[in-house]
Amino acid sequence: MPTYNLNVNKKNHTVEADENMPLLWVLRDLLDLVGTKFGCGIGQCGACTIHLDGVASRSCLMPISSVGDAKITTIEGLSEDNSHPVQKAWKEVDVPQCGYCQAGQIMTASAFLENNPSPSKEEVRSAMHGNICRCSAYNRIEEAVNLAAKM
């Protein structure tokens, strides 16, 4: 099997994997970074969202061979101590119910706010539309993204 050098959360890793193995499973099963979640495997739910060079991306559809030199950030690498504004807002609003989709929600929100620091409410709703929350904590997700934008 081929070997790949990955930069995940500012650390270099060497992994041996099938070239088609999605980054999601490389992170979860080979690198023990289980914060990134498996939801649907077809890019529909957003639970597996990570940042690839700062861009929110669905890791379940991304073969490891396509990652190249791109810098990967997962929920574990968003901050050292939950100090990222989106994490702080998530805690202040007490967003999660079951919590399973929240890593993906937070990664989508943090990449979005990086590009659009002062979004309108409609822009927030549109940006978060791709992430499913089966518990339907949507109103708090929306509130937390708006709060994070003000931090």
Added chain:
Amino acid sequence: METTNSISFNRRSFIKTIGLSTGGLMIGFTLFEACKPDSKVMIDLETLNYKDFNAFIKIAENGMVTIYSPNPEVGQGVKTSMPMLIAEELDVPWEHVLVKQADLDTKNYQRQVAGGSQSIRASWMPLRQTGATARQMLINAAAVKWGVDPSECYTEAGIIKNSRNEKLSYGAVVSEAALLEVPDNIKLKDPKDFKIIGKDIVNVDIDKIISGKPLFGLDYKVDGMVYAVSLRPPAFGQKLVSFDDTETRKVNGVTDVFQFGDKVAVLATNTWAAMNGKKALIAEWSSDEKLMSTEEHDLELTNLFDSDKLKEVRSDGNIDRAKNSADKVIEYTYEAPFLPHSCMEPMNFFAHVTDAKVELVGPIQTPEGTARQVAGLLKRDVEQVHLSLTRIGGGFGRRLIGDYAVEAAEISNISKKPVKLVYTREDDMAGGFYRPIVKYRISAAIKNNKLVGYHLKETAVGSSINKSRASYFPAGCIDNYKVEAAQLPSEITTGPWRAPVCNFLATAEQTFIDEIAEELNQDPVKLRLELLEKAKKNKADLEWSPERMIGVIKLAAEKSNWGKSKEGVYQGFSVYYSHNSYVAEVAEVVLRDNKPVVKKVYCAVDCGIVVNPLGAKNQIEGGIIDGIGHAMYGEMRFLKGKPQSLNYDSYRLIRMMETPVIETYFVDSNEDPTGLGEPSLPPVGAAIANAIKAATGQRYRIQPYLKYMEQVTEVVS
């Protein structure tokens, strides 16, 4: 807080304490175990019999308290709210509390189940008594040290104080306290003295959730573990005839393939290899010729309404006479499809079966029943089955059924390896225990412009309105009232789905009440209130309180300015009692491009004392949006027994841009608390259907409502 207890505080031997510990309170507990922040132990912890010692509370010498939360945390918030009950009566600051998830332990805990919105209701007294008893023992230990009577002592935020102004921290007396007799007749706090209950407390797992720490079943792993994915029959009722695993065994990482029952397990060193190995299997299945499709379910359920299979569930007065002598009888049929649960965390479980024991770890709403099932399957003593609970990525009833945990144990037993069984999303949606497909045909007899008779018939696959649910509103409100039900047998497995039966029964009945109001030319809120006046006279016969239902109706009507029309905004009302809580909702709909859009929902709730308002509101909002989403979009169809939607590209769940604003109001109450995981969902289907009727004139009676919207679009375009 002062204590008024007069109790014996003689020191007893530990052996004697154990002997005395079995009687008394509802949970068969003995009190707390002392744990030290360092390895220097003052009492020989080895001599303590932990099985007989408190399973809920540990107190360290530095005053930090660990509270074990017994019930499965499925997103309903009990891992936060149940320890709040203990901490309140233990009288410790919440900041000093560390919460841990307890394992399955039938000796020390009762009802370790997440279901029926019953956790808080069932634990309200036992968990408070657990905390209060521990607090009293700490006081007693301090009183011995000081040589005073315990009645002269009181506690404040983890400190015991006495009238001489002496102080001892809980940590300083915990070792002694653990050896004392367990007192009974413990006095609980007056609700007006609560310091934790009723306060907004943030989810205890928040820091781990927002930083991606391993919490869920899918995150659990041990050295040497293999990942398993199973191939199951594509249609309900099909059997495995043969399979060819040649290509599967060529997949990098696949370590083993074997048949068990009508399934084939693929084991691999990683999840993706196991999934790929499964895709490469070629299987032959038995004929699906005789298996039913949704069109046939639909027809058969309609036919059942006029069959002799209907069984009486409840009957008051004489419905036939009421109908025959009525000025008018109206009748409508309401229909809802099968629904998968769609938990975000797909079904999965860890199992390691060895000669010595059976180890199970994962997300399950019914740990005790599942452990028993595994023991039964493997012919092992249930004492040998150890089950640890993980945080659960959504349940909604699906994880009340432990088939996937049993399957994991079976695969581990055959392979002799520690195994993590993982469902793909397709496995999850195709291997469901679905919300039953159900129809309600309801008729009303009207005489002299009054409702005099009400007749409800249910036909369903795998659902049954039982006697209890047949006695919810409007039972007790109408002299002639009858409920009947009939079942259609099917190979398709069904099960509880958030607010079982009520999730659509409420929609049908609360829509029908509005149809009656239209017929009587009466305000739908006034009609409900009028009916409830009648129910007050039949209270003895009802498990629910007409007064509390009236309370939420009035609160919702007041907060939503019911009846005071706003330009372009159309309101719909609904109210329901279920899971011991009362919820009234007003949905507001506007028209956008001639299509109805739900913009806002007002919600009034009576769940007694609200233990954690922050968590409670989250549950209410979640239930409402979940209810709207499934009413609008949810539908699983079958073709010859085979599920037709296998992933989110063909099964629509509600998303951010479709969610309304929600305002939640709780009735101020001193009643004991009831649960909130389910009760806000049942009323919302009718609230939106009634609002849509007001907006468009069109009456929605069949879910998913999206079908009507498509019709609207066609008409417009």
